[in-house]
Amino acid sequence: MHEMGIANSVLQAVRTEMGLHPGTYPCKVGVRIGEMAAVDPEALRFCFEAIILGTDLESLALGIEVCLRRHRCQLCGREFIVRDYDSRCPQCASLETTCISGDELELAYLEVEEYGPSAVGTKSTQ
Numbered sequence: 001m002h003e004m005g006i007a008n009s010v011l012q013a014v015r016t017e018m019g020l021h022p023g024t025y026p027c028k029v030g031v032r033i034g035e036m037a038a039v040d041p042e043a044l045r046f047c048f049e050a051i052i053l054g055t056d057l058e059s060l061a062l063g064i065e066v067c068l069r070r071h072r073c074q075l076c077g078r079e080f081i082v083r084d085y086d087s088r089c090p091q092c093a094s095l096e097t098t099c100i101s102g103d104e105l106e107l108a109y110l111e112v113e114e115y116g117p118s119a120v121g122t123k124s125t126q
């Protein structure tokens, strides 16, 4: 199950961000997954929750955004969402279309909260 590896890299990216912004606490991380990236969002969520359990990031929420496969027609320039693997242009019926999105696998956003003045120093980063 490669979702575990993905969950680990998401967490790694969050920790890198935390290192760059001391004094903040991440509350939600969002990932963008293209439908062709062959990632099961539910499996990813399961793995993510399993690896943060019992750590200082236990309360971190995961937001998953699934991107549909999009093609652009080389003849008329129309952009459209591909359904049922039919990549024909809906406008001019050309088969010469190129994939422009749908295989994303990236960090979309990270929501952080600043520690209140009273909370500074009370949280361990260990």
Ligand SMILES: [Zn+2]
Binding pocket: 073, 074, 075, 076, 077, 078, 089, 090, 091, 092, 093, 094
């Ligand atoms: Zn077209």
